Amino acid sequence: MTSPEPQPAGARTGEKATADRAAQAALGDAVRPGTGEVTATVIVNAPAPRVFDALMAWERQGDWIPFTTVRLVGGDGGEGSSIEAVTQVGPAVLRDEMRVIKVDRPYEIRVVHYGKVLRGPGVMRCTPLGGGRTQVVWHEWFHLPGGTAGKVAWPVLWPGSKVSLTQALRRFARLVEAGGLS
Numbered sequence: 001m002t003s004p005e006p007q008p009a010g011a012r013t014g015e016k017a018t019a020d021r022a023a024q025a026a027l028g029d030a031v032r033p034g035t036g037e038v039t040a041t042v043i044v045n046a047p048a049p050r051v052f053d054a055l056m057a058w059e060r061q062g063d064w065i066p067f068t069t070v071r072l073v074g075g076d077g078g079e080g081s082s083i084e085a086v087t088q089v090g091p092a093v094l095r096d097e098m099r100v101i102k103v104d105r106p107y108e109i110r111v112v113h114y115g116k117v118l119r120g121p122g123v124m125r126c127t128p129l130g131g132g133r134t135q136v137v138w139h140e141w142f143h144l145p146g147g148t149a150g151k152v153a154w155p156v157l158w159p160g161s162k163v164s165l166t167q168a169l170r171r172f173a174r175l176v177e178a179g180g181l182s
Helices: 014-026 048-056 058-063 147-177
Strands: 036-044 068-074 082-089 092-104 108-114 119-128 134-142
Touching: 036 147, 048 108, 048 119, 048 134, 048 147, 058 068, 134 147
Parallel strands: none
Antiparallel strands: 036 134, 068 082, 082 092, 092 108, 108 119, 119 134
């Protein structure tokens, strides 16, 4: 009997690999970066594993993302899990459906937003720094809804998106530093 050929570190084989390919295929064009791009960065005075765990606490995101309720729809929060974030301001409701496609603890979480309005990949990265600090970078590449109108509106909406994302990350940092998301 021969042993199987060695696989690269982290490679998936067999049924798991087939299931992963099928799940990503079901996401369609949402896996490709869109033209709407936003990035926010914050330094958290806490070690990367603690910061990473706080980011993975999906249902706690409402503690630091205003007007938002997040729930785990399927899975355990790790790779392959489905998450729904609902942001509501008055009568306006925005539903964000996403799938976790990669978890590289304690460094990176990759998601794909696959809803009707919010579509495209996103990544949250934790980079350990000296003194027990961690840099968090949150980057999203959205497909802009509304065709040409969406592309024209994006330069007007982008600054607000960046400010909102940055403020949310600052709130996140304060909560982690205070031990409120551990």
